[in-house]
Amino acid sequence: AQKITQTQPGMFVQEKEAVTLDCTYDTSDQSYGLFWYKQPSSGEMIFLIYQGSYDEQNATEGRYSLNFQKARKSANLVISASQLGDSAMYFCAMREGSWSNYQLIWGAGTKLIIKP
Amino acid sequence: GAGVSQSPSNKVTEKGKDVELRCDPISGHTALYWYRQSLGQGLEFLIYFQGNSAPDKSGLPSDRFSAERTGGSVSTLTIQRTQQEDSAVYLCASSPWGLNTEAFFGQGTRLTVV
Numbered sequence: 001a002q003k004i005t006q007t008q009p010g011m012f013v014q015e016k017e018a019v020t021l022d023c024t025y026d027t028s029d030q031s032y033g034l035f036w037y038k039q040p041s042s043g044e045m046i047f048l049i050y051q052g053s054y055d056e057q058n059a060t061e062g063r064y065s066l067n068f069q070k071a072r073k074s075a076n077l078v079i080s081a082s083q084l085g086d087s088a089m090y091f092c093a094m095r096e097g098s099w100s101n102y103q104l105i106w107g108a109g110t111k112l113i114i115k116p
Numbered sequence: 117g118a119g120v121s122q123s124p125s126n127k128v129t130e131k132g133k134d135v136e137l138r139c140d141p142i143s144g145h146t147a148l149y150w151y152r153q154s155l156g157q158g159l160e161f162l163i164y165f166q167g168n169s170a171p172d173k174s175g176l177p178s179d180r181f182s183a184e185r186t187g188g189s190v191s192t193l194t195i196q197r198t199q200q201e202d203s204a205v206y207l208c209a210s211s212p213w214g215l216n217t218e219a220f221f222g223q224g225t226r227l228t229v230v
Binding site for chain 2: 004043045050091102103107108109
């Protein structure tokens with residue numbers, strides 16, 4: 001079974017609109033962490049936001065927020081007021097177990113294109 | 117340097133040749149990772165180095181793949197007798213210790229085996 005599922009292979013969004021990128025995960029661990037990374041066409045992976053399984057509040061970083069619904073095992077990324085520079089691949093990833101576990105499990109990604 | 121540096125950025129090689137990919141992590145970062153990303157796919161873990169500990173090589177796809185990290189800093193990923201299925205982007209990342217928050221990635225080496 002897929003551990004990380006990103007159901008949207010591609011999305012087109014009008015500039016300045018909000019965007020929600022879906023991510024569902026599967027783990028039996030109580031302690032885990034969820035990450036979102038952005039990969040522009042230049043290739044590097046850029047860390048966006050992190051949510052720990054015990055964090056009670058949704059993580060926020062500027063225009064990025066993570067809609068963490070633990071019971072549904074979903075960790076959707078919300079980008080407010082989208083910009084042309086947000087066009088990129090977006091990957092959801094999970095670290096299972098304690099923070100000292102160094103392996104990440106990655107989703108297949110969502111290609112986001114922002115239209116002017 | 118300020119970020120993770122990888123070289124070369126692009127490499128085209130003939131099937132059967134050996135290639136070396138280099139990663140220069142952020143200074144002071146003890147953890148270093150190699151990932152492989154095939155077209156349109158997520159990242160596939162290859163190998164992990166942490167300080168002076170024995171590396172975790174569990175993700176290496178075959179014995180044609182090897183990696184070393186000299187002096188706890190620069191790392192080289194070597195692919196021997198390259199095959200067309202080795203074509204991918206090879207990404208290196210480093211983090212201060214383990215993966216408690218984030219890893220910093222290089223821009224990758226795009227390897228094409230013809």
